[in-house]
Structures are given as C-alpha cells and as structure tokens.
Amino acid sequence: MAQPKALFFDVFGSLVDWRTGIAREAERLLKPYAPSTDWIAFADAWRGEYQPGMEEVRSGRQTFAKLDILHRRNLERILPRFGLKNLPDRLLGELNLAWHKLDGWPDVAEALKRLRSRFLLAPCSNGNIALMADLARRNDWHWDAILGSEVAGDFKPKPRVYLAACEAFNLAPSECMMVAAHTRDLIAAAQCGLQTGHIARPDEFGPNTGEPVPTAPVDLAGKDLADLATKLRC
Amino acid sequence: MAQPKALFFDVFGSLVDWRTGIAREAERLLKPYAPSTDWIAFADAWRGEYQPGMEEVRSGRQTFAKLDILHRRNLERILPRFGLKNLPDRLLGELNLAWHKLDGWPDVAEALKRLRSRFLLAPCSNGNIALMADLARRNDWHWDAILGSEVAGDFKPKPRVYLAACEAFNLAPSECMMVAAHTRDLIAAAQCGLQTGHIARPDEFGPNTGEPVPTAPVDLAGKDLADLATKLRC
Numbered sequence: 001m002a003q004p005k006a007l008f009f010d011v012f013g014s015l016v017d018w019r020t021g022i023a024r025e026a027e028r029l030l031k032p033y034a035p036s037t038d039w040i041a042f043a044d045a046w047r048g049e050y051q052p053g054m055e056e057v058r059s060g061r062q063t064f065a066k067l068d069i070l071h072r073r074n075l076e077r078i079l080p081r082f083g084l085k086n087l088p089d090r091l092l093g094e095l096n097l098a099w100h101k102l103d104g105w106p107d108v109a110e111a112l113k114r115l116r117s118r119f120l121l122a123p124c125s126n127g128n129i130a131l132m133a134d135l136a137r138r139n140d141w142h143w144d145a146i147l148g149s150e151v152a153g154d155f156k157p158k159p160r161v162y163l164a165a166c167e168a169f170n171l172a173p174s175e176c177m178m179v180a181a182h183t184r185d186l187i188a189a190a191q192c193g194l195q196t197g198h199i200a201r202p203d204e205f206g207p208n209t210g211e212p213v214p215t216a217p218v219d220l221a222g223k224d225l226a227d228l229a230t231k232l233r234c
Numbered sequence: 235m236a237q238p239k240a241l242f243f244d245v246f247g248s249l250v251d252w253r254t255g256i257a258r259e260a261e262r263l264l265k266p267y268a269p270s271t272d273w274i275a276f277a278d279a280w281r282g283e284y285q286p287g288m289e290e291v292r293s294g295r296q297t298f299a300k301l302d303i304l305h306r307r308n309l310e311r312i313l314p315r316f317g318l319k320n321l322p323d324r325l326l327g328e329l330n331l332a333w334h335k336l337d338g339w340p341d342v343a344e345a346l347k348r349l350r351s352r353f354l355l356a357p358c359s360n361g362n363i364a365l366m367a368d369l370a371r372r373n374d375w376h377w378d379a380i381l382g383s384e385v386a387g388d389f390k391p392k393p394r395v396y397l398a399a400c401e402a403f404n405l406a407p408s409e410c411m412m413v414a415a416h417t418r419d420l421i422a423a424a425q426c427g428l429q430t431g432h433i434a435r436p437d438e439f440g441p442n443t444g445e446p447v448p449t450a451p452v453d454l455a456g457k458d459l460a461d462l463a464t465k466l467r468c
Contacts, residue, residue, distance in 0.1 A: 144371065
C-alpha cells in the first residue's frame with residue numbers, strides 16, 4: 001500500500017462527540033420548557049432520525065437538501081415525543097445550530113496538526129459546508145478544503161460522495177484514505193477504491209457502545225486518531 | 235452598512251501575482267525547448283485564453299469543466315504560437331500545475347490572518363478546489379472553506395457563483411462581502427446583493443496596468459488587502 005496523498009474524515013462520532021454536545025445544547029435551550037427531560041435521550045432521538053432523513057435523498061424520493069435542513073425537519077419530528085410544541089421559530093433555529101457547536105474528541109486537534117504536515121486533509125462528512133466550517137473554527141482544525149455531501153449533492157455511503165472528494169483534489173481514489181470510526185463508511189469507501197483507516201471511538205453512543213476495532217478488513221486501524229497518525233508516520 | 239460576516243475573495247490578480255509566477259514556471263520547464271521565448275508574453279498569452287475558455291461554459295455551449303481542465307486546453311492552444319509542439323504529455327501536465335504554484339502579493343498572508351479574527355473567509359474564484367488548496371498551502375492561508383466556481387458549477391461573473399458562496403455559509407448576500415481588484419467582479423457581486431471591497435493591484439499585468447481605484451462605486455476600497463483589513467477594523 002502506497003502512502004495516501006489525502007485523508008478524508010468522517011466527522012460525527014469519528015472526530016466529534018455529538019451525543020453530549022447535542023444533549024448540552026438541548027438542555028441549555030429547552031430546559032425552561034421541559035425541565036425533567038432526559039437530554040441524552042433527546043440527543044439520541046434526534047440522531048435517530050438522521051439515517052432515515054438522508055435515506056429519502058439517497059433513494060431519490062427527495063431532492064438533495066443540506067444536513068442543516070434535514071436536522072431541522074428531524075428536530076420538528078421528535079419534539080412532540082418530549083411534550084414540546086409551539087416553540088418559537090427562532091429558538092428552534094438556534095437549537096438546530098447545536099450541531100455546529102460540538103467538541104472534538106480530545107486527541108483530534110493535535111493529531112490533525114501532525115497529519116497536515118504530510119497529507120491534504122478534508123472532512124468527507126454528511127454535514128454541510130457551514131456546519132463543517134463552524135466545527136473547524138470551534139475546535140481549531142485546519143482543513144485544506146471542505147468536501148463531502150454538499151459538494152457531491154448526495155449522502156454517504158453513496159459512492160458519489162467519496163469519488164467527488166477524490167476528484168476535488170485531482171486524485172485517484174487509491175491515493176486517498178477515508179478515516180472513520182464506522183466500518184460501514186469504510187466498506188463503502190473501499191468499494192470506490194479508497195484506502196481505509198479505522199479509529200476506535202468506543203464511547204460514541206455511551207460507554208463501550210462503539211466499534212473497538214473494525215468489523216471488516218481495513219488498511220490501517222488506530223485506537224484513536226493520534227495512534228493512526230503515528231501509524232501513518234506523522 | 236452592517237459589518238459583513240463573511241469575506242469572499244477573488245484570487246488571480248487580487249491575491250496572487252499570476253503573471254510572474256506563470257512566466258517563472260514556463261521558463262523553468264520550457265526553456266530547453268524554446269530558449270529565446272519571452273516568458274512574460276507566454277504568461278499573457280495563456281491568460282489571454284482564460285475568459286474565452288470560460289465563456290464557452292457561461293454561455294452554455296460547453297458543460298462545466300474545472301479550471302485545471304480549461305487551463306490545459308488553453309495551454310495546448312497557445313503552444314504553437316511559441317513554436318512549441320510535440321511536447322511530452324507529462325511535461326504539459328506539470329506545466330499546467332504552474333497555476334497551483336503562484337505567490338501571494340506580499341501583504342496578503344498577514345492581512346488574511348487579521349481578517350480571519352473577525353470574518354469567515356473563503357476564496358470565490360474561478361479556480362477549482364485543488365488549485366485553491368495548493369495556493370493556500372504554498373502561501374500559508376487559512377480558509378474556512380473553498381467556495382467559488384467548482385462548488386457553483388459555473389464561472390464568475392455569473393450570479394450563481396456568488397450566490398452559491400453565500401448559501402454555503404448559510405448567509406444572506408447582504409451579510410457577505412466580495413473582495414477583488416477588478417471592478418467588473420464587484421459589480422456582478424453587488425448585483426447579487428453582496429457588499430463589495432476593492433483592493434488596488436496596480437501591477438497585475440505589469441507596472442501600472444491594474445485599477446488603482448475602483449471604476450464604479452463600491453462599499454469599501456483599500457490600497458491593498460492590509461489597508462482593507464484596517465478599514466474593516468481588523
């Protein structure tokens with residue numbers, strides 16, 4: 001395996017802890033309206049609508065809409081389950097930005113700095129450009145470009161998303177590595193010809209819920225992004 | 235006029251000196267084949283095909299192709315004028331990357347650092363993503379995202395390019411400022427509702443050839459990007 005020239009990153013779960021971040025923002029904004037809510041359950045419910053929402057686009061039943069739009073639809077879908085209704089539109093708009101205010105796992109910022117010394121770096125996430133730009137600002141990440149769903153006009157694991165990222169950097173898929181904590185994402189990238197790097201994020205959905213190791217063969221696996229950087233000789 | 239939230243930048247001529255950079259790379263690679271060439275004239279000839287090449291796309295006569303592709307076509311068009319033929323394909327590929335190896339005007343890197351403390355920053359250039367990413371690496375610029383022609387699927391001054399940049403950041407056009415050394419670019423941006431900032435680049439096509447001041451009303455004008463940054467209170 002030749003060293004890749006570019007690394008593409010899954011973001012939700014792989015680089016950021018969406019679960020506690022969404023719970024924190026939901027509690028901050030909604031507690032006055034529903035004081036006894038389980039905010040982690042709220043985060044899980046919101047995230048639970050994520051795949052079904054994207055599947056409407058992947059299947060062709062809906063035209064592409066960026067993730068901020070889907071997140072808002074999904075939010076409105078779950079609110080009644082928590083007894084929340086007639087909330088001000090402005091509040092929902094602010095809550096929807098919770099996804100822009102997530103914190104990276106502790107190893108990420110430093111590991112990305114090391115990796116940037118040898119590779120082009122871009123998120124290849126289902127998140128949209130504004131969301132990715134805000135996460136980068138918050139966490140002090142330096143991307144070479146923001147690639148992924150909005151540039152491709154579709155959602156992972158559709159092949160177009162991985163291939164559009166490679167094409168944006170004028171690289172062949174074999175010159176690129178997809179990095180993610182989810183084997184499903186890596187299998188789809190490998191089917192497009194990309195190299196694959198797995199990172200363990202065991203606590204994504206709560207303690208010991210994530211994949212400690214990949215569940216299918218990958219090119220490289222690290223116990224976190226710092227470990228993967230070391231294995232990539234950074 | 236409210237302060238903008240994002241600044242979008244024209245790049246060729248406004249941030250980088252394409253003329254001496256292209257002449258330098260052409261001389262480096264082609265001198266063995268054509269030792270007595272006027273390399274500045276070569277750069278001007280290559281750049282001379284820029285607008286006609288893009289006009290094929292803007293007019294709808296050709297489907298969108300990223301600027302690297304158009305640069306290569308344009309290169310092959312001008313080579314015979316300089317008595318150059320049957321050059322190795324690999325050499326032409328390397329020469330085409332000359333556009334990825336341009337140097338910023340001396341004030342740019344520091345001014346962008348200052349501007350980034352207050353604004354989202356992105357190129358809104360007719361250059362493609364890989365080209366913009368390489369220029370950013372070379373010149374130590376930190377963009378929040380790479381926007382412009384490849385994200386929009388068309389070339390400036392078509393409205394879609396400016397509007398796609400605003401939409402990518404979830405901003406209204408009035409919350410964004412287009413910054414360029416070319417009044418034509420700013421007029422088109424203003425027609426889309428963006429604020430406009432002019433920077434003088436008097437030496438773009440040789441000494442005292444550029445616009446020392448805008449040739450139509452703009453919201454802000456600086457004698458260079460550092461001056462514009464000061465006027466934006468950075």
